[in-house]
Structures are given as structure tokens and as C-alpha cells.
Amino acid sequence: MPQKNQSSKPVAALAAFDCAQARVTLSGEWSLKNGFPAPDALLHEIASARPALATAAEPAPAEVVTIAFDCAALGRYDSSLPAYLHALNEGARRGGTRLAFAPGTLPDTIERMLSLATARQGAGTPEAAAGEALPGSSAVPGVRAATARHLAEGLFCRIGTAAARMVRPWGDALAFVGETMTALANLARGRARCRFPEFWFFVQACGVDAFPIIGLVSFLTGLILAYVGALQMRQVGAMIYVPGGVAISMMREMGVLMVAMVLCGRTATAYAAQLGSMKVSEEMAAYRSMGVPPVEYLVLPRILALVVTIPFLTLYANFFGIIGGLFVTTPMGVSLGQSYNMMALTMTLPNFTSGLIKSVAFAMLIGWIGCHRGMACGKSSEAVGDAATSAAVLGITLVIVADAIFAVLFNIIDFF
Amino acid sequence: MRNNAPETGAANFANGVPSVPPRVAVRGLTMSYDGRVIMGDLDFHVNPGEIFVIMGGSGCGKSTLLRHLVGLETPASGSIFFNGHDFTKATETMRNALLRHFGVTWQNGALWTSLTLLENVSLPLREHTRLSPREITDIARYKLAITGLAGFEDYMPAQISGGMVKRASLARALALDPHTLFLDEPGAGLDPLTSRLLDDLLLQIRDSLGTTLVLVTHELSSIFAIADRALFLDTATRTVGGIGPPAELRDHSPNPRLRRFLTRGTP
Known part of the structure; x- marks a missing residue:
């Protein structure tokens, strides 16, 4: 993960909206430790910033909003950032809007992590998986006992080992x-x-x-x-x-x-x-x-x-x-x-x-x-x-x- | 098929010595069961961002080695270092801090059967972070989506197939963004196509997240497809029988048992 010396709250804010394209500023430190903002807030900002689209006489069945990100002030991040963007996408989809993230505006790693989730979306539907095989058998590898060499050799060692083995269940209890x-x-x-x-x-x-x-x-x-x-x-x-x-x-x-x-x-x-x-x-x-x-x-x-x-x-x-x-x-x-x-x-x-x-x-x-x-x-x-x-x-x-x-x-x- | 290690994890070598500390280092490890040595004098290391395979015949102690690596078994002797910290001598607090950086998947998935897939992935986040329930749900849903299980969040483990159990187990192991992922027989019990898809997914995870992967497997197709290096546990000598890139081991290893293993017994 990229490292930048910045420690502040994670923020995703709408900077501008024009021609069905939103400019969103990502800043602060995005970490599993700190948490991250609710995606609904940004979705709401985007929805209220596009009156022209909302009042259009014939809105498209699935509107597409392109988001270009400004990551200049983005600090350290881990998978909480792609999780946030993924949730943003999901939230928009539920609201009947499709989000498209402008290519090249997110760090490479984030784009790759997001593509992992989106690329496998189709494979993850219950219908797509209906034909998958049921669990197969698994075997626990055994331990070769007869031919193994002994750690403890000699009579006293063996007596000691046997005694320790007898006492062990009580110790465990x-x-x-x-x-x-x-x-x-x-x-x-x-x-x-x-x-x-x-x-x-x-x-x-x-x-x-x-x-x-x-x-x-x-x-x-x-x-x-x-x-x-x-x-x-x-x-x-x-x-x-x-x-x-x-x-x-x-x-x-x-x-x-x-x-x-x-x-x-x-x-x-x-x-x-x-x-x-x-x-x-x-x-x-x-x-x-x-x-x-x-x-x-x-x-x-x-x-x-x-x-x-x-x-x-x-x-x-x-x-x-x-x-x-x-x-x-x-x-x-x-x-x-x-x-x-x-x-x-x-x-x-x-x-x-x-x-x-x-x-x-x-x-x-x-x-x-x-x-x-x-x-x-x-x-x-x-x-x-x-x-x-x-x-x-x-x-x-x-x-x-x-x-x-x-x-x-x-x-x-x-x-x- | 094999991709280059990502910039975040690739180890650079100069004169055979890694310039970054190994993610996992095993020094003189001896594993025993009931007083008998299973494998002894194991020495190897795993570099950051590497896909490292532990291979060997059935019952040779591959899974036992994995259990030692993740701290579930105590070695008879030797040490295991994780990012330079001696895991075998770590205090309880230190141990739990190190465990936070591990992700482990088990041979049969080992999903918690009384929890849904979403709850399975959420549990480590609930335990080890202070995220709100909403944040935990978002992250868990994302991890399930990564492994192709979007739409199955509310399913119970008993309701999904073996391949999906493996992927859900992987999603759970990835929950906390581990530096190192340990996988016990990820392809066992899967049909060839699902097994191949799982291999692709592991490569993508390594390349996208920079995660170090340590796999236990004896499936040759997977070994040649994804491993950067492989370690062979030799049942004849009860120690390391060879270590290196799989193709190199197959073609040039001085150990005939290892060559036979990698060529399915053909000369």
C-alpha cells in the first residue's frame, strides 16, 4: 500500500458537478483502524448537485454518473478505501444510478483492488454458481508412526515420556x-x-x-x-x-x-x-x-x-x-x-x-x-x-x- | 501464467542475499508428534510478495508445518520468525499482534457453520478493529465480492458448494488485510476448472494487494501455475528435499525423489 506521512480523518467530498461528471476529492488517512464515512452522504451530495438530470423529461432507465477523483490530499490507505468505493457503487446501483470511475484518477492499486471485486461480480451470482460441485472429501494427513525416529531414546526417557503422557490429560483439564x-x-x-x-x-x-x-x-x-x-x-x-x-x-x-x-x-x-x-x-x-x-x-x-x-x-x-x-x-x-x-x-x-x-x-x-x-x-x-x-x-x-x-x-x- | 511480484512485495536479491527481511523465516525447525520426529532441521524463508508452496507426498507433514507456522503447534526445537520477530518465543500479547497480520484458510474451508458468510467475514473485523457495524458490513461485502461471492452474504456455509466454501474462507482470511496468507490445500476437493479459477484468484490477490502467500499443496498444476518457489518435504530424509522455482527443481534438482514427484513418477 502507498505510504504518505499524513494522519487525518478520511474524507470523500464532492468538489464539483458538471455534465454528468462529478469531481470527488479523496483525502485523509483511510484505515481499518479509523473507519470511513458512510457512502450515502456522498451519494446524497451527488444526487442533490444534479438538478438538471433529475428534472429531465425522459430520464434514462439507468443513469450513468462518471466520477473523477482528486487524490492529491489522499494519505495512507488500506482496503477500507476500495471497500468504501465498492459500497458507493452498490448504493448508487440500488438507487438506479450506475457509477463509472474515470480511469487514471484513482491510484493504480485501488483500481486493481476494485477491478478484483467488479470483475468477479458476475461469477458471484447464485445462478452462476448453481452448477458448482458440492464439497469433496478431504483427508487429514496422518503421521507416520512406525518408522519415525524417536526424540526420546533410552529406558528412563521412555518411562518419563509415558508418565508425562498419562499426566497430560489432567494438566489439560x-x-x-x-x-x-x-x-x-x-x-x-x-x-x-x-x-x-x-x-x-x-x-x-x-x-x-x-x-x-x-x-x-x-x-x-x-x-x-x-x-x-x-x-x-x-x-x-x-x-x-x-x-x-x-x-x-x-x-x-x-x-x-x-x-x-x-x-x-x-x-x-x-x-x-x-x-x-x-x-x-x-x-x-x-x-x-x-x-x-x-x-x-x-x-x-x-x-x-x-x-x-x-x-x-x-x-x-x-x-x-x-x-x-x-x-x-x-x-x-x-x-x-x-x-x-x-x-x-x-x-x-x-x-x-x-x-x-x-x-x-x-x-x-x-x-x-x-x-x-x-x-x-x-x-x-x-x-x-x-x-x-x-x-x-x-x-x-x-x-x-x-x-x-x-x-x-x-x-x-x-x-x- | 506467472506474474511478476508487485512493487510493494518483491524481494530484491544481491549475491543471493535478500535485501529486504524475509516475511517468514524458519530456522532449524523440528516438528514432532507424540515424541516422534515428523520433519527435522527445516531451514527456509519466504520473501514478501512471494507465492511459496510447501509440497510433498500425503502424510509427509505439510499441514503440520503450516500449523507450526501459524502458531497452532509448538515446535520440538527451532524458531519461526515473522517479519523478524521470533513467533515461537513471543508473549501472548505479541503473538496476538502477529496473528492480526496472518490470514489462514483450512483444507475444508473451516467456515463457522452457525454464522452466515457475511458474519464469518465480519467476525475478525469485529474482534480486531473498532469499526462501526456499517463499516464492518461494507468491508465484509467487499471481501466477499473480491472472491466472487457477491449476492451470497446471507447464505449459511451448508448452503453453498465446496468451491464457494473455499472462496468464502479466502474472503474471511483477507478480512484484516493480512500481509501473509497461509492456505492449506486450497484446491483439494475441487474440480479442475474451479481449482484453476482459484489459482487465478490467488495470483490476482498477490498482484493487487501485495500479499505474501504460503500454500500447502501437492497439486502439480497449481504448483507450476502460481508458485514463485517451492519447498519439497522429503519423507525419506525427513527434512527439506529441495527448494527453488518448481520448473528448475523439476529439471535440475539433484534429488531424484523430488524430480519424480514433480513429473508424476515419469523418468
Whole structure:
């Protein structure tokens, strides 16, 4: 690009208009960093400067306006200048006018850059491309393993390499925790590049779309709990305690656990498969090679969507579980009024909130595992399947471990 | 077919020594995977405004070398200099500043599938500039027009053909006016005509914008059509098997494997 020592705002101004020819002065520094003026302003200037053409009795269907540029005061420029001229052309075309740039009045480089865009205009129409072939297959070159020479020779080196290889996944997992935490901190400071349209999409996918399955599973869980409770309580004539027992079980444990299980199977696997596929198709590499952190773009909206939706899903699951319990206890002689009174006694703050507190922690865990398995995925379709499977298995296991830790913690702080 | 390098990028040589610093310089690079050396002792440079091809048989490590060049892999040893800056030892900030000058296209395009073509090209501009949405849209539309995709701005990557995906990927790589464009197998999976049109487009981009192009390919027609110089990765010796203008390598290289590669195995 030509270099001139001038630093000022980019300006495109109409200097004169005569005989369907406009003289436009380009000046200042045109850079992607500084931005550039709206082409509409110049188009408007040109339109208002040609009353004779506008009032002509029979205007041509496509008027041609020639623009001669004066670039004497033009400073440094990059592709923002041809982008501006291209947009100018497009704007005029939409208004029914064709612009012709007088040859030799623009710098050579600009003319060549513009001709690149205009020369390919025809080839770019949907009709012209209709006959193009669909994507062909691509192969990822493998690495010659068997015949390769070893960097690390000798027994100790090999043991060390093997040990390092075993430890590496844990290191990667910790690094991912760190990256996620940094991204969350950036988000809290308003500096993260989280895509909110995607966030709402994931709220829909992992929250709203999961209502039917969570409703069914929770209803049946409440029903089963009531049957199991009734087996014992009926023998001592304490059936009246069953609805309360079901309510406590759902609110403290089963509601949130059922939601977490469904989300592990539904959402964690989906996250792992989505991100794994993006890794296979090099989309992840494309983010990294452009200096865009994929964690902020891809992981944050997914985890946040889970964190926001899971408390609502838990409340919803609790409600359906309790309804399921009532379907058992009411025919067994406990009236709805008695059930309501007994359940009201169990609705203490610790009982009500413990499930909700756990739900947020489980959401972080499920989202993190799903995304991590996807980001750590290999580069084959088989690896994507493995990533999804491991996300489900690891998710369920860690949710149960976390639930046990919560049980111990709540016991220690007497949160009952 | 080959054009002269533009005045902005051509490197002048005196006694075989470039008078301008190379755009990319690789010194003693060794690439490894899982403890095994893929290629070792790689030494070469790419001059500004040059079309430089990395070639070799399938699986020889061409794409891996490209990933090293753009900082996605860490070398086992050696250094990669970009405009004189050691990319391998750069801090995170420095690295991101250097990445700003790279454009990369991947073997299968690697467009972000949840975004339209316009959004794909706009994203780097949104990330690395402070332009207004209107300005970003204008520039993205222009870059798509350069690559012959005017009219497809609102299409999703899944709705367009393989050749168009490659061109959209090129438009995205050009978004920030990179000094250097890295292309991984740009012609792979394309029919000969589309592949030829893509070669022409790459030449036009180099000639119009002065961009340095580093291509990974093993398509001989493309290599002879557009490369100023080519580097051959030799799987037998696991290092550079020859470097120079492709026609010269084909006719005069002392490496028989390289000559066979460039003549499709004919003597």
C-alpha cells in the first residue's frame, strides 16, 4: 500500500458537478483502524448537485454518473478505501444510478483492488454458481508412526515420556478450568466476547426443549418414591407422612438429580459432539489462528445457558415429582388437604434452597465436562462419538460425587 | 501464467542475499508428534510478495508445518520468525499482534457453520478493529465480492458448494488485510476448472494487494501455475528435499525423489 506521512480523518467530498461528471476529492488517512464515512452522504451530495438530470423529461432507465477523483490530499490507505468505493457503487446501483470511475484518477492499486471485486461480480451470482460441485472429501494427513525416529531414546526417557503422557490429560483439564475461569472473570468485567444470540439458542436447546422429558422423569420418580414410602408407612398407619417425605426427597435430592441426569445425557453429549465436530472441521483452529479465544466464543454461552436454566428446570422437576407422589397417596386414603398440610410443614428454607444451590453447581460441572470433552476431542468422526460418550459417563459420575460432597457439607453446617 | 511480484512485495536479491527481511523465516525447525520426529532441521524463508508452496507426498507433514507456522503447534526445537520477530518465543500479547497480520484458510474451508458468510467475514473485523457495524458490513461485502461471492452474504456455509466454501474462507482470511496468507490445500476437493479459477484468484490477490502467500499443496498444476518457489518435504530424509522455482527443481534438482514427484513418477 502507498505510504504518505499524513494522519487525518478520511474524507470523500464532492468538489464539483458538471455534465454528468462529478469531481470527488479523496483525502485523509483511510484505515481499518479509523473507519470511513458512510457512502450515502456522498451519494446524497451527488444526487442533490444534479438538478438538471433529475428534472429531465425522459430520464434514462439507468443513469450513468462518471466520477473523477482528486487524490492529491489522499494519505495512507488500506482496503477500507476500495471497500468504501465498492459500497458507493452498490448504493448508487440500488438507487438506479450506475457509477463509472474515470480511469487514471484513482491510484493504480485501488483500481486493481476494485477491478478484483467488479470483475468477479458476475461469477458471484447464485445462478452462476448453481452448477458448482458440492464439497469433496478431504483427508487429514496422518503421521507416520512406525518408522519415525524417536526424540526420546533410552529406558528412563521412555518411562518419563509415558508418565508425562498419562499426566497430560489432567494438566489439560486443569488448563481448561483456568481458561473457563478467566473467561468468566472477563465476562464479569464486561470484557468477554460471549455471543449472546448463541446464548439464547442454548437456553432454548438445553432448557425449554428439555421440559417434556424432565416432566415425565420427575413425575415417575415422585410416583416411585411414594410407592416405596407407602410400603413402610402403611404398616404403622403413618400414610399421612408419605406426601411430606416425597416433597422433601424431590426438593433436596431427587429433583435436581433427575434434572442433572437428563442434562448429562442430553446436553453434555450435545456440547461434546458439537465442539468435537468443530475441531474435526478445523473451525476451532480457525478461531485460534485469528486470535479469537474459542473458550469465550463457544464455551461461555453454553455454560451460562445451563446455569441460567437449571434452577427453573429443578423447580419444574420438584413440582412434577410432588404431583406424581399425590397420584399414589390420594387413592390410598390421604386427602389432598392433608397432603397439602403435611407438605407445607416440609417447605423450610433449607429444604427448598438446597436443591437449587446444588443445581447451579451441577450446571457448571455438566457444562464444563461437555465442553471440555469436545475441546479435547481427536480429529476423527470416531473421536467425536467417544467424546460424547465420555461426556455422559464422566458427567453422571461427577454429578453423583458432587452430590455426595454436598450431602456431607450440608450435614457439617447443619443445613436442614 | 506467472506474474511478476508487485512493487510493494518483491524481494530484491544481491549475491543471493535478500535485501529486504524475509516475511517468514524458519530456522532449524523440528516438528514432532507424540515424541516422534515428523520433519527435522527445516531451514527456509519466504520473501514478501512471494507465492511459496510447501509440497510433498500425503502424510509427509505439510499441514503440520503450516500449523507450526501459524502458531497452532509448538515446535520440538527451532524458531519461526515473522517479519523478524521470533513467533515461537513471543508473549501472548505479541503473538496476538502477529496473528492480526496472518490470514489462514483450512483444507475444508473451516467456515463457522452457525454464522452466515457475511458474519464469518465480519467476525475478525469485529474482534480486531473498532469499526462501526456499517463499516464492518461494507468491508465484509467487499471481501466477499473480491472472491466472487457477491449476492451470497446471507447464505449459511451448508448452503453453498465446496468451491464457494473455499472462496468464502479466502474472503474471511483477507478480512484484516493480512500481509501473509497461509492456505492449506486450497484446491483439494475441487474440480479442475474451479481449482484453476482459484489459482487465478490467488495470483490476482498477490498482484493487487501485495500479499505474501504460503500454500500447502501437492497439486502439480497449481504448483507450476502460481508458485514463485517451492519447498519439497522429503519423507525419506525427513527434512527439506529441495527448494527453488518448481520448473528448475523439476529439471535440475539433484534429488531424484523430488524430480519424480514433480513429473508424476515419469523418468
